[in-house]
Amino acid sequence: MASSPPKPKRLRRSQSYGQLRPPHGELLVDEILTRLPIAAAVRFRAVCREWNASLTSDHFIRAHRVRAAAARHPELLFFAPGAAGGRTTSTSFYACSLRDGEAPPAARELLTVADISAYYAVLSPTPCGGLTLIFDARASEYYLFNLSTGNHIKLPPCQPAAALEPMPTLPYIGFDDPTSYLPEPLWTPLELSTTGLGFDTATGKHKVVRLFKKRNGEDSCEVYTPLGPPGRWRPCFGRVPPCAASFVPALPPVFVNGYLYWLLQPARPGEDPIHRILSFSMAAEQFGFVYVPPRLSSVMCHLGNLDGLLCAVYHKRLFAGIYGLFTWSGTSSPSPSWSVRCSINLLRLPLQVRDELEVERFIVPLCSAGGKILLATGRHKVFAYDAERNTVERVFRMQDFVDVPRGNLQARLLLNVGLHDERIADVHRGAGGERRLQVKLGRRDSTVVKREASVEHHDDATY
Structure with missing residues (x-):
C-alpha cells in the first residue's frame, strides 16, 4: 500500500517568546534569515502568514540587529538632489561604509523620495532606533522614515507656529568668536519650532517632540507617538520653562540615552545668564537642564551624540584656531561631569x-571608528x-x-551628512499617519563609485 506524502510542517509557536517560529526555529532564524538584507527580510513577510509572524517577532528583530551590528562598520548617510525622472524636487539618499575610518571607494543608493x-x-x-525624522521646512511637514526599507508615514498636522521674518540677528558665541548658528541666506518665512525624535525604553515606543512658539507668543511643547491615539499631537506632561524661548529655530535636538537635548542661544549683553542646555525626558516628559561650566558655556556652538554620550562642540576659530569636544558622563553617573574628548x-x-x-x-562629531573620531561638516565632508x-x-x-x-554646496541648516543605521524598524500606518510620498528603492547592486578628484568650488555667499 502506497504511503501518502508527508504533510508540510507548519510554523509553531515558541514557548519562550510567545511568537510563531519556523520549524527548528532558532537555526532558521538565527543562522539563515538574520543574514538577509533588511529590504529582503521585509519582502519575505509576504510569503505567508506564518512567515510574516516570524519575521516580525521580537526574537527575529533582536537577532537580526545583533548580527548586523557585529558585522557592520559605521555607515555614512548623505542626501542630495535626485535626478530620477527629471524631478527637481526629489531627494536621493545614499550610504557608504567607513571601514576603520578610511575613505570609502563607493556608495550605494538607498532610495529616492519625490x-x-x-x-x-x-x-x-x-x-x-533605525528611524529618521525628516522635516520638510518648505511645507512645514514631518515624515518618519526607515531609510533602509522606504517604509514611512506623514505625521498629522501640528499646531501652527509663529514665523520669523526677517532673518534673526545672529548670536555671538564667546568673546572673540562670532559664530552663527544659522547659515545665511535661510528660507523665509522661518517657522519658530524645533523637533526631535526619541525613544522611550519604558514603553518601547518612539516619540516625536516639538518645541515651538505659538502665534500669540507663548512657548509650547507637543508630543506625537506613532503607536499612540490616531491622528493626534498632544501637550507634553511637563511645564515648558521660560528659557526654552531661546531655542534655535529649525535646528533639531540631540537624542542620547532617553533624553533630548537642545543647545539654547546665549544671553545677550546685559541679560541674565541662562542655562545653555535644555533637556527633555522621553519617559517622564519633563524638562530639565544640564549644568555646564561657565567657561565651556561661553564657547559652545553645537551639540552632538558621540558614541552614546552627549558631546559639546566649541570652535574658537578667530584667534586661537582651536576646535574641541567635551563629553558629558550623563544622568546615570553618580556625579555627572564634563571631560575633554579631544582638542585640535x-x-x-x-x-x-x-x-x-x-x-x-558647522563641524559636528558623528562617531568613532578605528580609533578615529569622524567629524562631519556643513560642506558635505567628513x-x-x-x-x-x-x-x-x-x-x-x-x-x-x-x-x-x-x-547646494553648503547645507542650508546643519548637515546633509550623518549616520545610517540599517535595521528592521517598522513604521505603522494605522496610528494617525499615512503614506504620502513616492519612494523608489535603490537596487542592492546600485552603487556609485568614487570619482577622480575634481575642482572644489567656493561660494563666498554661503560662508
Missing part, C-alpha cells in the same frame, strides 16, 4: 586641511581625527560621488 527637496530637508545627524589646533594642520576646515560653519598621531584627514566628500549643484 516631493521633498534636499534644499529644504532637515535631518538629525544620528538616527533613532587647526593652525598646526597641513595647509590644505586647515583651509578646508577654517571655512566650515574628516577623521586620529588622536594617537594627532592628525586630521578628509575621508569623504559628497561631490566625489554625486553631482551637487552650486546652490
Whole structure:
C-alpha cells in the first residue's frame, strides 16, 4: 500500500517568546534569515502568514540587529538632489561604509523620495532606533522614515507656529568668536519650532517632540507617538520653562540615552545668564537642564551624540584656531561631569586641511571608528581625527560621488551628512499617519563609485 506524502510542517509557536517560529526555529532564524538584507527580510513577510509572524517577532528583530551590528562598520548617510525622472524636487539618499575610518571607494543608493527637496530637508545627524525624522521646512511637514526599507508615514498636522521674518540677528558665541548658528541666506518665512525624535525604553515606543512658539507668543511643547491615539499631537506632561524661548529655530535636538537635548542661544549683553542646555525626558516628559561650566558655556556652538554620550562642540576659530569636544558622563553617573574628548589646533594642520576646515560653519562629531573620531561638516565632508598621531584627514566628500549643484554646496541648516543605521524598524500606518510620498528603492547592486578628484568650488555667499 502506497504511503501518502508527508504533510508540510507548519510554523509553531515558541514557548519562550510567545511568537510563531519556523520549524527548528532558532537555526532558521538565527543562522539563515538574520543574514538577509533588511529590504529582503521585509519582502519575505509576504510569503505567508506564518512567515510574516516570524519575521516580525521580537526574537527575529533582536537577532537580526545583533548580527548586523557585529558585522557592520559605521555607515555614512548623505542626501542630495535626485535626478530620477527629471524631478527637481526629489531627494536621493545614499550610504557608504567607513571601514576603520578610511575613505570609502563607493556608495550605494538607498532610495529616492519625490516631493521633498534636499534644499529644504532637515535631518538629525544620528538616527533613532533605525528611524529618521525628516522635516520638510518648505511645507512645514514631518515624515518618519526607515531609510533602509522606504517604509514611512506623514505625521498629522501640528499646531501652527509663529514665523520669523526677517532673518534673526545672529548670536555671538564667546568673546572673540562670532559664530552663527544659522547659515545665511535661510528660507523665509522661518517657522519658530524645533523637533526631535526619541525613544522611550519604558514603553518601547518612539516619540516625536516639538518645541515651538505659538502665534500669540507663548512657548509650547507637543508630543506625537506613532503607536499612540490616531491622528493626534498632544501637550507634553511637563511645564515648558521660560528659557526654552531661546531655542534655535529649525535646528533639531540631540537624542542620547532617553533624553533630548537642545543647545539654547546665549544671553545677550546685559541679560541674565541662562542655562545653555535644555533637556527633555522621553519617559517622564519633563524638562530639565544640564549644568555646564561657565567657561565651556561661553564657547559652545553645537551639540552632538558621540558614541552614546552627549558631546559639546566649541570652535574658537578667530584667534586661537582651536576646535574641541567635551563629553558629558550623563544622568546615570553618580556625579555627572564634563571631560575633554579631544582638542585640535587647526593652525598646526597641513595647509590644505586647515583651509578646508577654517571655512566650515558647522563641524559636528558623528562617531568613532578605528580609533578615529569622524567629524562631519556643513560642506558635505567628513574628516577623521586620529588622536594617537594627532592628525586630521578628509575621508569623504559628497561631490566625489554625486553631482551637487552650486546652490547646494553648503547645507542650508546643519548637515546633509550623518549616520545610517540599517535595521528592521517598522513604521505603522494605522496610528494617525499615512503614506504620502513616492519612494523608489535603490537596487542592492546600485552603487556609485568614487570619482577622480575634481575642482572644489567656493561660494563666498554661503560662508
